[in-house]
Amino acid sequence: MAIIEIDHLTKRFDDIVAVDDLTLEIADGEFFGLLGPNGAGKSTTLLMLTTLVRPTSGTARVNGFDLVRQAGQVRRSIGIVFQDPSSDDTLTGYENLKLHGMLYGMPPALREQRIVEVLELVDLTNRKDSIVKHYSGGMRRRLELARGLMHRPKVLFLDEPTLGLDPQSRDHIWAYVERLVREENITVVLTTHYMEEADRLCSRLAIIDHGKIVALDSPANLKLVLGGDVVSLGVGKGEPNLDAVKALGFVDKIERRNGIVQLTVRDARDRLPQILQAIGEVKSIEVRPASLDDVFMHYTGREMRESSAEGGWAERSMHYRSATR
Amino acid sequence: MGRTIDALQIRHEIGGIGAIWYREWKVFLREKSRIVASAVNPILWLLVFGGGLGRSVSIPGTDYQAFIYPGILAQAVLFSSIFFGVYIVWDRKIDFLKEVLVAPISRTSVFIGKVVGGATDSVVQSVILLVLGVVLSRFGMIPGLHPTVTGFGAALLILALTTASLVSVGLILGAWMESPEGFQLVSSFLLFPTFFFSGALFPLDRLPSWLAPLVRLDPLTYSVDALRHVILGTAHFALGLDLAVMVGFTVVVIAVGSVAFQRMKV
Numbered sequence: 001m002a003i004i005e006i007d008h009l010t011k012r013f014d015d016i017v018a019v020d021d022l023t024l025e026i027a028d029g030e031f032f033g034l035l036g037p038n039g040a041g042k043s044t045t046l047l048m049l050t051t052l053v054r055p056t057s058g059t060a061r062v063n064g065f066d067l068v069r070q071a072g073q074v075r076r077s078i079g080i081v082f083q084d085p086s087s088d089d090t091l092t093g094y095e096n097l098k099l100h101g102m103l104y105g106m107p108p109a110l111r112e113q114r115i116v117e118v119l120e121l122v123d124l125t126n127r128k129d130s131i132v133k134h135y136s137g138g139m140r141r142r143l144e145l146a147r148g149l150m151h152r153p154k155v156l157f158l159d160e161p162t163l164g165l166d167p168q169s170r171d172h173i174w175a176y177v178e179r180l181v182r183e184e185n186i187t188v189v190l191t192t193h194y195m196e197e198a199d200r201l202c203s204r205l206a207i208i209d210h211g212k213i214v215a216l217d218s219p220a221n222l223k224l225v226l227g228g229d230v231v232s233l234g235v236g237k238g239e240p241n242l243d244a245v246k247a248l249g250f251v252d253k254i255e256r257r258n259g260i261v262q263l264t265v266r267d268a269r270d271r272l273p274q275i276l277q278a279i280g281e282v283k284s285i286e287v288r289p290a291s292l293d294d295v296f297m298h299y300t301g302r303e304m305r306e307s308s309a310e311g312g313w314a315e316r317s318m319h320y321r322s323a324t325r
Numbered sequence: 326m327g328r329t330i331d332a333l334q335i336r337h338e339i340g341g342i343g344a345i346w347y348r349e350w351k352v353f354l355r356e357k358s359r360i361v362a363s364a365v366n367p368i369l370w371l372l373v374f375g376g377g378l379g380r381s382v383s384i385p386g387t388d389y390q391a392f393i394y395p396g397i398l399a400q401a402v403l404f405s406s407i408f409f410g411v412y413i414v415w416d417r418k419i420d421f422l423k424e425v426l427v428a429p430i431s432r433t434s435v436f437i438g439k440v441v442g443g444a445t446d447s448v449v450q451s452v453i454l455l456v457l458g459v460v461l462s463r464f465g466m467i468p469g470l471h472p473t474v475t476g477f478g479a480a481l482l483i484l485a486l487t488t489a490s491l492v493s494v495g496l497i498l499g500a501w502m503e504s505p506e507g508f509q510l511v512s513s514f515l516l517f518p519t520f521f522f523s524g525a526l527f528p529l530d531r532l533p534s535w536l537a538p539l540v541r542l543d544p545l546t547y548s549v550d551a552l553r554h555v556i557l558g559t560a561h562f563a564l565g566l567d568l569a570v571m572v573g574f575t576v577v578v579i580a581v582g583s584v585a586f587q588r589m590k591v
């Protein structure tokens with residue numbers, strides 16, 4: 001059963017089309033990912049699905065309710081962790097959660113019980129009475145994760161949950177997200193531009209670029225499209241015999257740039273001797289399984305890393321803190 | 326069935342208003358310097374400006390310092406209420422505003438919650454200024470001011486109504502402005518004329534003919550006048566007229582503010 005049905009959803013800002021005729025179904029209980037570079041339209045999609053931004057055209061149903069005509073019921077069905085910090089940093093962690101419970105009309109007893117549960121889930125119980133200003137970026141993120149879950153939404157949206165975090169905090173967040181999916185049994189829609197994140201967490205993903213879906217499948221199947229492994233051979237200024245490599249018949253894709261020849265090959269480890277024989281002299285060899293980055297490259301002709309600039313979350317939170325409220 | 330759902334929804338909306346108020350109150354309590362600052366400036370106006378000018382200005386029937394006391398109360402509420410609107414700009418600058426707007430309550434409730442939150446701050450400030458008025462007059466520092474319980478109690482109600490309308494104006498501005506700097510700029514264009522034309526510092530009898538209509542157009546004029554009624558026992562307009570204008574203005578700005586919040590971009 002589809003818990004989210006997106007139907008030709010489009011959002012135009014002045015002259016740019018941020019989300020371009022998106023049609024997609026997400027099943028109940030899925031962990032769904034929207035993977036794409038900065039500016040691909042991921043946040044705009046989530047803001048429309050959470051009723052905060054009105055679609056230019058098209059619509060969607062969330063938990064069976066129409067985004068525009070039944071916005072109230074949609075909001076009752078969802079939780080979201082926004083891309084930028086959205087907790088009040090003059091309040092304590094506990095106060096932010098209490099505020100949330102009040103906004104969602106939770107009875108006080110249930111509210112207090114859930115606060116205890118979600119704080120436990122994200123390991124913030126002993127910091128609940130500290131003012132959020134004194135939290136690290138990772139702690140603040142965990143608090144907002146706890147908050148998004150507190151009212152037991154049917155669908156939880158996570159907009160770049162690890163943006164701007166150091167690798168260790170990122171790893172922590174992933175662990176918490178995995179745990180909550182196990183324990184809370186909900187549908188999650190996550191946006192990210194980190195391949196590892198999409199790969200590790202999502203059961204199915206849509207790769208989006210310029211507001212359009214370019215590929216849609218499980219991470220494993222997406223990588224299968226490329227036919228397995230990626231072999232990078234350093235050839236320097238030499239003259240690799242690419243025709244001979246092509247003649248081998250099992251190499252799906254050959255690319256050469258900056259002194260490196262990159263081949264896409266099924267079962268590369270077994271076939272490496274043949275490849276090396278065909279190509280001639282090489283200076284270095286690297287074999288790795290195809291990544292989602294390669295998949296993105298395959299569909300768009302660009303590298304995702306190149307088109308993604310870091311910054312945002314951490315930067316903006318610094319900015320806000322330095323200003324006095 | 327329909328009726329029970331409506332009752333539930335109304336309970337949620339009231340809970341939502343309470344939630345917004347809870348947050349504003351916590352923030353207010355945490356910023357004690359703001360509370361102190363909000364009382365210092367008005368007292369300086371009263372003692373330094375009023376005391377300095379009072380020696381050479383005479384108002385029929387009362388001392389100048391006592392005469393401007395109601396105006397200074399209104400001024401304090403004017404500035405703190407309008408400036409409260411800047412917080413919505415800050416909320417939008419981070420994503421806190423989104424957290425509030427994605428909750429299952431109507432934007433009208435968000436607006437009302439903000440109005441109640443901002444008005445609470447100004448009412449606390451008013452209580453401090455009224456108590457200081459009593460204390461200072463006991464020590465003879467505001468000649469001509471004779472505080473009474475009913476007079477000062479009525480003054481507090483008038484100030485509460487005044488702040489409800491002015492916080493709404495500040496929030497309308499905040500819903501519309503994208504940067505705190507823009508808010509400061511536009512609000513200062515609004516604040517100073519509103520203050521000066523309100524007659525906070527001068528009596529409304531015998532005004533120059535160009536000034537009289539501007540004074541009548543200024544909504545704060547009627548708050549100052551009503552405050553003079555209850556604190557000094559004498560004023561320019563009828564108290565009934567003052568109150569009618571105040572209530573009318575409050576209804577209008579709350580309606581406009583509620584629409585402004587519906588249209589507000591996240």
Ligand SMILES: Nc1ncnc2c1ncn2[C@@H]1O[C@H](COP(=O)(O)OP(=O)(O)O)[C@@H](O)[C@H]1O
Pocket residue numbers: 013014016017018036037038039040041042043044045
């Ligand atoms: N409020 C807005 N006004 C104008 N343009 C916007 C607005 N929000 C987003 N955009 C533009 O829409 C495109 C998609 O943005 P966004 O959804 O934030 O992408 P992502 O989250 O994938 O990085 C970008 O080009 C961005 O500049």
Ligand SMILES: [Mg+2]
Pocket residue numbers: 039042043044083159160
């Ligand atoms: Mg984004």
